[in-house]
Amino acid sequence: MDEVTRGKLEAIRQGELSVVENVQRMLERIAKLNPKINAFIELNPDALAQAEAVERRLRRGEKVGKLAGLTVGVKSNINVLGLRATCASKTLEDYIATYDAEVIKRVRAAGGIIIGMTNMDEFACGSSGETSAFGATDNPAAPGHIPGGSSSGSAAAIAAGMCDLCLGSDTGGSIRNPASHCGVVGVKPTYGLVPRQGLIDLAMSLDQIGPFAPDVYGAALLLEVIAGFNPNECVMLDAKGVSYADELQTDLKGMRVGISPKFRELTDPKIMEVIDSAIKKLQDLGAEIVEVELPHLEKGLPAYYLIMSVEFFSATRKFDGRKYGKRIEDVCGDEVLRRILRGRHISRKEYRGKYYQRALQVRTIIREELMTALEKVDVIVGPTVPKLPHKMGEKISVSAMYAYDYLTIPANLAGICGGVVKAGEVDGIPVGLQVQGKVLGEEEVFRVLRSYEAVA
Amino acid sequence: MKMLIGFEVHQQLSTGRKMYCDCPTNYQEVPPNTNICPICTGMPGSKPLPPNERAVDAAIEIALMLGCEIIADRIIYIQRKHYDYPDLPSGYQRTSLPIGLNGELQGVRIREVHLEEDPGQYDPTLGTVDFNRSGVPLVEIVTEPDMHSPEEARKFLRQLVRLLEYSGKVRPEAGGAMRTDTNISLEGGGRVEVKNINSVKGAYRAIKFEIMRQRAKLERGEAVTRETRAYLESQKITMPMRLKELEEDYRYIPDPDIFPLVIDQARIRRIKASMVEAPHLREQRLVKQYGIGPSVANVIASERELANLFEVVAREVDPKFVATWFRTKLKKILNYMKLRAEDVKFVPEQLIDLLKMIKSDEITPEQGELVLRELVKRPGDPHELLLQLGLVRVGRTELQAAVAEAIRTNPEVVKDYLAGKQEALHFLVGKVMQLTNMRADPREIIKLLRAELGREG
Numbered sequence: 050m051d052e053v054t055r056g057k058l059e060a061i062r063q064g065e066l067s068v069v070e071n072v073q074r075m076l077e078r079i080a081k082l083n084p085k086i087n088a089f090i091e092l093n094p095d096a097l098a099q100a101e102a103v104e105r106r107l108r109r110g111e112k113v114g115k116l117a118g119l120t121v122g123v124k125s126n127i128n129v130l131g132l133r134a135t136c137a138s139k140t141l142e143d144y145i146a147t148y149d150a151e152v153i154k155r156v157r158a159a160g161g162i163i164i165g166m167t168n169m170d171e172f173a174c175g176s177s178g179e180t181s182a183f184g185a186t187d188n189p190a191a192p193g194h195i196p197g198g199s200s201s202g203s204a205a206a207i208a209a210g211m212c213d214l215c216l217g218s219d220t221g222g223s224i225r226n227p228a229s230h231c232g233v234v235g236v237k238p239t240y241g242l243v244p245r246q247g248l249i250d251l252a253m254s255l256d257q258i259g260p261f262a263p264d265v266y267g268a269a270l271l272l273e274v275i276a277g278f279n280p281n282e283c284v285m286l287d288a289k290g291v292s293y294a295d296e297l298q299t300d301l302k303g304m305r306v307g308i309s310p311k312f313r314e315l316t317d318p319k320i321m322e323v324i325d326s327a328i329k330k331l332q333d334l335g336a337e338i339v340e341v342e343l344p345h346l347e348k349g350l351p352a353y354y355l356i357m358s359v360e361f362f363s364a365t366r367k368f369d370g371r372k373y374g375k376r377i378e379d380v381c382g383d384e385v386l387r388r389i390l391r392g393r394h395i396s397r398k399e400y401r402g403k404y405y406q407r408a409l410q411v412r413t414i415i416r417e418e419l420m421t422a423l424e425k426v427d428v429i430v431g432p433t434v435p436k437l438p439h440k441m442g443e444k445i446s447v448s449a450m451y452a453y454d455y456l457t458i459p460a461n462l463a464g465i466c467g468g469v470v471k472a473g474e475v476d477g478i479p480v481g482l483q484v485q486g487k488v489l490g491e492e493e494v495f496r497v498l499r500s501y502e503a504v505a
Numbered sequence: 506m507k508m509l510i511g512f513e514v515h516q517q518l519s520t521g522r523k524m525y526c527d528c529p530t531n532y533q534e535v536p537p538n539t540n541i542c543p544i545c546t547g548m549p550g551s552k553p554l555p556p557n558e559r560a561v562d563a564a565i566e567i568a569l570m571l572g573c574e575i576i577a578d579r580i581i582y583i584q585r586k587h588y589d590y591p592d593l594p595s596g597y598q599r600t601s602l603p604i605g606l607n608g609e610l611q612g613v614r615i616r617e618v619h620l621e622e623d624p625g626q627y628d629p630t631l632g633t634v635d636f637n638r639s640g641v642p643l644v645e646i647v648t649e650p651d652m653h654s655p656e657e658a659r660k661f662l663r664q665l666v667r668l669l670e671y672s673g674k675v676r677p678e679a680g681g682a683m684r685t686d687t688n689i690s691l692e693g694g695g696r697v698e699v700k701n702i703n704s705v706k707g708a709y710r711a712i713k714f715e716i717m718r719q720r721a722k723l724e725r726g727e728a729v730t731r732e733t734r735a736y737l738e739s740q741k742i743t744m745p746m747r748l749k750e751l752e753e754d755y756r757y758i759p760d761p762d763i764f765p766l767v768i769d770q771a772r773i774r775r776i777k778a779s780m781v782e783a784p785h786l787r788e789q790r791l792v793k794q795y796g797i798g799p800s801v802a803n804v805i806a807s808e809r810e811l812a813n814l815f816e817v818v819a820r821e822v823d824p825k826f827v828a829t830w831f832r833t834k835l836k837k838i839l840n841y842m843k844l845r846a847e848d849v850k851f852v853p854e855q856l857i858d859l860l861k862m863i864k865s866d867e868i869t870p871e872q873g874e875l876v877l878r879e880l881v882k883r884p885g886d887p888h889e890l891l892l893q894l895g896l897v898r899v900g901r902t903e904l905q906a907a908v909a910e911a912i913r914t915n916p917e918v919v920k921d922y923l924a925g926k927q928e929a930l931h932f933l934v935g936k937v938m939q940l941t942n943m944r945a946d947p948r949e950i951i952k953l954l955r956a957e958l959g960r961e962g
Contacts (some may be wrong), residue, residue: 366596
């Protein structure tokens with residue numbers, strides 16, 4: 050899979066593959082596989098018309114964007130004008146987006162074709178893809194197992210080859226977790242690098258939109274299209290004109306790569322075996338492996354669930370039943386309700402000092418810990434998810450579900466970036482190598498991801 | 506009985522754009538739900554734009570005019586205040602932490618000044634919401650409970666309204682644009698908050714009613730419990746609010762979608778350099794600088810443009826004379842014509858000329874007043890207005906002839922006068938004025954009449 054995106058773009062540019070043909074093939078594949086995988090919950094009826102438009106521009110030799118002719122699946126919490134942005138919830142099952150999210154405008158401007166809306170955990174609340182009101186998503190790379198979540202449909206669509214690229218969102222691991230379970234590339238960008246305007250909130254201070262792709266090049270390309278300052282948004286970093294795809298290197302000479310003993314403590318030994326051999330390969334590529342201390346890493350989990358719940362409670366107040374037909378508390382699933390009620394409870398005036406403020410303090414500690422570690426090294430590598438995905442339909446406890454997020458949450462709390470590439474397999478189930486980078490350290494992250502991909 | 510009264514006053518800022526989006530703010534002039542966008546209607550996924558800088562500047566200026574310390578070089582969070590109401594599209598209202606603290610206006614301490622955004626307008630009868638108003642910036646001014654009678658409270662509110670009008674940063678008071686909550690407590694009773702007040706008059710009535718109600722309770726030996734009540738404008742009474750509204754916990758959190766405000770010293774300096782002098786301070790200065798009485802100064806300072814006009818004119822003409830004319834004549838004419846000083850069209854020089862003509866006895870004060878009235882209606886050179894009005898003073902000979910004529914044609918009145926009836930003289934003066942088409946000075950007529958009739962006194 051290692052250079053499919055580059056090959057596809059080349060074929061389209063050379064006229065070997067028409068854009069319309071590309072879209073048609075994808076639609077056929079979706080028609081064939083989706084009934085079983087359930088990665089898409091709505092298709093774009095205008096995809097072929099849009100393909101024709103891009104095709105015409107290509108044939109006339111007009112300037113086309115970086116994504117010209119590629120099909121892009123969009124997580125159902127991102128507004129695409131005219132399509133439903135349901136968040137895979139009954140709450141918004143009738144909500145048709147009235148505007149394009151900023152990232153969608155950028156994808157369109159780059160010649161990307163929105164092929165449809167992907168399945169997800171309801172309101173991005175979940176790590177298994179099972180909480181969707183439109184049914185669970187299967188894992189194409191390990192059928193019968195969960196694909197991970199919450200961007201379950203986006204990861205599965207890439208793994209099944211139903212589209213070229215996908216957009217997902219990551220609040221506590223929602224891109225990296227399913228990328229790991231489905232064996233695809235997924236990147237959670239630095240907080241504030243990608244506009245969130247048009248992304249329906251889970252937790253505003255943690256959410257970031259990011260790319261899924263079958264290869265590192267595709268993820269780098271999609272990220273550089275959607276990244277960069279948006280003046281119509283407050284909480285953004287002043288990053289302009291970023292470029293990753295053209296600078297992808299395949300060696301790691303002079304790079305300092307951090308590892309932490311903490312990862313081993315928290316992770317299934319079978320997964321660690323795969324990760325250890327991946328780290329060995331990085332060393333072979335010239336990286337210097339350096340041990341870093343992350344003593345409070347696991348405390349991120351409870352802090353995250355408090356902060357996220359308070360912000361989610363706030364974000365869902367607009368779903369009061371007046372404008373979108375259904376009051377969220379009346380129609381949502383258990384996990385969404387659990388988070389709303391938790392958020393409502395701990396944001397009470399009398400509990401402020403007790404929960405929310407303390408969680409923010411822990412967040413500061415974890416951020417400082419990661420920042421300190423990242424002063425010593427360029428990136429930190431390790432496992433993405435501490436355990437293998439459970440079988441679809443298997444009942445697991447709430448705390449066991451939350452435990453999937455131990456290793457992905459810290460990057461969100463700290464606002465740093467992180468990417469995942471397939472490291473290997475355990476019993477035929479993909480295991481992803483997580484590469485965490487500094488604030489705006491995407492370039493280093495892509496370099497490690499690509500170098501590993503080239504030799505894996 | 507000792508009482509404490511305080512206010513929370515909300516006023517819309519007169520910015521062209523809303524607080525967190527680019528929609529226009531003229532919500533009263535357009536059809537319902539036209540000045541709206543995904544941001545001010547809280548559509549799923551919408552994010553606020555950075556806060557409207559003009560609104561922030563306006564709040565800083567108002568806080569400075571109220572003598573507040575501005576929170577400088579420190580983080581001012583914009584918080585989400587959650588509550589459930591049809592007019593609130595996101596289920597929370599954005600409200601800033603204080604921008605200014607510890608001010609003072611006419612003996613009343615100002616606790617804080619901060620920014621808020623207006624919700625939409627809900628019509629409970631039709632069940633409709635108009636979001637045109639949603640997101641219009643508001644400034645909220647919170648006082649300490651430093652007023653001790655309804656009259657004092659009303660006086661303070663009037664002062665505050667004048668100050669806000671002076672600032673030029675708020676929407677003219679119209680259509681419920683000024684909203685205030687008040688808290689009232691009597692000695693021995695709990696603090697009662699009254700919401701839903703829309704005018705100074707309403708505040709005065711609500712406070713009067715509350716005092717009466719609380720006093721009656723205390724006199725009966727009942728307790729006045731701490732509670733929140735709503736003022737009903739139609740009945741001019743206050744009513745307890747629903748229990749649900751009382752138990753509300755707003756669950757404030759800093760809005761994660763907005764960087765907190767930080768106001769630096771340079772910004773405060775810039776605003777200070779161009780800001781309007783607060784009316785209460787100006788009033789004090791007028792007294793000192795021009796040696797005029799406090800009550801005259803109060804009239805002159807009632808409107809910013811009136812005070813501006815006064816100060817221009819007072820440079821050229823004796824300020825005390827000008828002040829008297831402003832209070833007794835100009836203000837009267839403006840009030841009669843229902844005009845504000847900012848509406849007058851004449852230029853200060855025209856008024857200066859007119860007042861100089863009066864001061865130098867070129868024309869009589871009566872003529873002057875006629876010209877002034879004309880000046881307000883139809884601005885022009887006062888000399889020409891005088892001519893147009895036919896008010897050029899009659900010559901000595903003509904006046905003497907008119908005096909003689911009045912005496913000749915009113916022998917009975919003359920007889921009365923000679924018999925000692927002072928009123929008779931006034932009648933004759935009136936006759937002469939008539940004969941001269943008001944173009945004579947009554948004082949001169951009296952002199953001439955007395956000389957003619959040979960009687961002093």
